[in-house]
Amino acid sequence: MSRYFLYFVTLSILINAILFVPRILIDERYDGAISSMLFGVIIGGALMYLFTSSMFKFRGQGLPEIMRQALPKSIVVPFLLLMGSVSFISGALVLINYAFIVSRYLIPNTPIYVVLILFVLVASFGAMQSSQTVLYSTEMILVLCLPFLLFSIFKAYTNQNMNYDEIRAMIDYSNILPSWKSLSVSTYAVTGYISLSIFNRVFADIPKLKHRWAVPCIGFSILFTAFFVPIGILGTDGVNEFIFTWVSTADAIRMKYAFIERVVYIFLLVYLGISYLFAMTTWHVGSEFIRGCFSHYQPNTSSINSVLPNAISCIVFGIGTVIVGNWLGEDDLFSVSSYWMMIRSPLDICVVFSVYILSRWRQAL
């Protein structure tokens, strides 16, 4: 069962590393982005260790239940609402970002709100399933998508036009201390472990979370790839001129003998699936948090269809996503997402430490 935990973390690294990180880290590539990746992964990994071991003290319980037991309602309800919205917003940002990409590359001439309505419907449909269904679908879709993704990354590394000199030239800039922005962005990439606060309910029957050491390794290798492959292919200076860095990088790779010659289409389609998956899990986590605010609730683990609060929260945030996505421009999107990550990282640290304190408190009792 512990493999499901790895799926979530991998999923969030994949999404953040490819959609947001290149844009923001590459902007800061001469100002400490490289060291920020290393520090970010280390900080993220440490937080992950702390969080998972604290959560595992509460066998089979989600964060809403844990907080209800320990804290008064006047603290719990706002906290859960905040956590729920945070989770919803991180999913919504991915949806909006990908809607931009899709309406640019895959279905041009389609208004963005139509694409967003489709995305929101799919994400809500997925989010309203039970936690177990979300787990199984995550595994299923990742297993289907990852081979294509790994193969395109392999192609990128072995590509004739991949210039390793550019990467080596970039390494000169690795001994610069990172800025807060790039550090928080790198830490944010490894933030998938937060979803354990809901999925801990399903992990009741495993004694210990195995392979946690893999998380920093996966995190660092994906971040490294996401940062250096575009530089190696698009140039140390040229890379700065692209908006969707990885889409342009994939567009520069070709597979001469494949059925689809242009890797960019394989990449876009695979990432569509991964984005749906990410939105589905984050929205599921968000809706479960919000459901935890109501007193007469039951943790939703085995039933097939979920109850009203989930649906309502999904609809509210879905409508919000469509409106915001329609109103945001492309340049806004990136500044909004970088601000979002700068807010999000301290928030995650707060959550981790509060859960840690709760677990110590419980032990003391």
Next chain:
Amino acid sequence: MQEFNLDAHLHGLAQSGDLVTRKLNFNAEAAQLVYLSSMCDNSTIHSTIVKPFLESQHLSEFEAMLQAMPGYEQMKDRQQLADKLIQGYALLFLPRETCAINTKKPPPFQPQKATIEYILQGPQYAFSEDIETNIHIIRTRYPLQDLHVEYMKVGSVSQTPLAIVYDHSKVNHDVLLCLKNKLQQVDAEVVQASNQLQMLITKRFNLLPTAIVSERPDRSVLNLSKGKVILILHGTPFAIIVPSVFFDFLASMDDLYDVPWFTRPLMALRYIGAFITTSLPALYVATVSHNPEIFRAQLAIEMAGSRAAVPYPSFYEVFFMLFLIEALTEASIRLPKYIGSMATTVGGLILGQAAQTAGLVSSIMIIVASMVAISNFVIPINTMNLALRVIKFPLVVLAIFFGLTGVLTGLFCFLVYTTSLRSFGQPYLKLFIGEAKKSR
């Protein structure tokens, strides 16, 4: 006289519904006759046991007559009793000894040849329409004490006999309980077909079947050995296997009988077939009308050339050809012989060729339509076959509006929907289930 304790002798079988016990009373002593009604022939029992019993005055006389009968065996080993019983022997518990007499039923209902789930080299016969024969077949193939058979009736008017067969030591009792509950709740008036019962005990509007309906005894027995429950309805040559997961529907029995070098690629072929039959029409619409950029230049030019004669948008030709194919499949079921279906399929392709020359559809569409039709029949279980035939239509609609994005969205939703299904409490689609490898 001490009361005869059946359970002490035949521990596992005592609860079995087809177990018959008779007390044969002599003056002071009594003999106990035990047999399985599904396995034994009534007239043989009459002539070899009941008739000597009526004619004899004393127990010793009866014993002597029995010993003269063909198929008489004296049982020394208590352990063998149940085995003998299952093999179709009648057991006689006499005060001083125990004997077994062969009263095996000659297979009364000739089972039919398997036609729907035909495989090349493997068991060739399917179930018959008679419930007793079917249980006979299962018992012969699965001669274990733990095999339990329970009878009940479904249908408030038809009162169709139904047998619930399972291996007591392996079955998941939650599943059994859930199944029995569902069966109690069935309130149809007339139940006549396994598919109908399958639908009644699962959710009616499920897009995918969550219980296999199979005509193959070997498939049923294999599933019994994996702890699943078999339902046998009187009057249909099909068994219902619960619970079933998605992968079961794409497995053929051949997969167990041949070397993995052949069967694994064939399994892969079936999954690819399932993918093609659901999504190829949608992919055609998506690539021709929204995303021709994924083709190579040469293919794109050829496609544009072959579509040049077609006056309507691409989805018209897709719907036209799909209608043709579905109509042909439907028509071929009504035809008496399966060879007829081949003829109509070929005829359909010729019709398609004509449609192409007439400029109604493009030549690539003909290929697409025939690929869809052929790969549909790669799927071994008919109910899944039907379900996948339905799914391609919503995918085509999504492709019309969103191109490749739409197709992928549809597939994603379909996957999430499939994983959200539960077959009697068991997850329907889950990777790495870790099934026992023993049967391989």
Next chain:
Amino acid sequence: MKHVWMWLAVLFLFTGCGFKDIDKRYLVMAVGVDKSELKDKPYRVSLKLAIPTAQIRPGQSNTFHLISDDAPTITEAVRHLKSKVDKDLDFSQTKILVFGTKLAEERLDKTTIDWFLRKPEIQGIAFMALGSPTAEQVLGVRPKSERMPADSLMLSFDQEGTESSFIVTAFLFDFHRRLSEKGLDPYMPVIRPLKDTYLIDQVAVFDKEKIKAVLSPEETRIFNELSKKISNFDIETRTEQARFALNVTSFRYSYEFDERNEAEPKLKMNVHIRGLSEESNQSFYNSNWDRYKAEAEKEAAKRYAHVLRKLQSLKVDPIGFGLRYRATHYQRDQDWEKWLSIYPRLDWNIKVNIDLLGSGGIK
């Protein structure tokens, strides 16, 4: 009834999508950009449009429609060209981008290729080339064996059909990268139209702004070896003692900077070549192979040095020595400035190592 309205509403939402059948699109196979004669409309854009055929037949199915227009910008030209055709222009299969020599001599930089990079459907892996004398003339050629329009150019650059060591390939994304990279300069192959075919055996080297020089075919071949490390070329040795040609089967080179002497920086290059002899005026067997080898090595080194010196004198660096210098030195921006001062006085120290594998089919 409620459901019907709901579905109609959904359908209404989705109208206005980009549904357009492939036969209603005109596939643009190649784009040519030239400098026009008009002052206020400097760009002359030509599009090679494929006329679709249901069956591909070499030499017959390569029918195309060539349209061109003058305009102040490429966008305007394409917009105006749309009114010349009956179908929607689709740039998703555009694989060949040809620029006129005149345009390149004046200015070919980011602003020129900006339109191509900005348009999402144009492939990053499109091939770029110079058309000499004009791009329009290059696009107008209809080779005899072609299966579809612009196919023969695609095959040539692809190295899928012909594998000529004279044909240099430049991708759009690569050209863009080279336009901004310090220590890596852009280049492009030059296509010269003949009557029924093309001749692609030259390369034009650029600084970051415009064309600097066009190398001769012989230089182009060596340039191709050095920049792409291709290994399907041959080496000719012509001295008084011997005349023979080598068919190279494997080729690699490595180099390092020697800065021990500040005043005379050196670049030490080691070239390793393995090959079979292909054509010779005398028998190879039972003779002194080493002597031939030494001759060939000397000849080859001379040729590499010639091309490298020529590039050096033109002050361009398409092979990327500057980038390598930046990669191997760790002073950040100072590396680059130092390289700028070193490059003009760099001394080339080339050592070629030839491994003669055999003499081919005969002695």
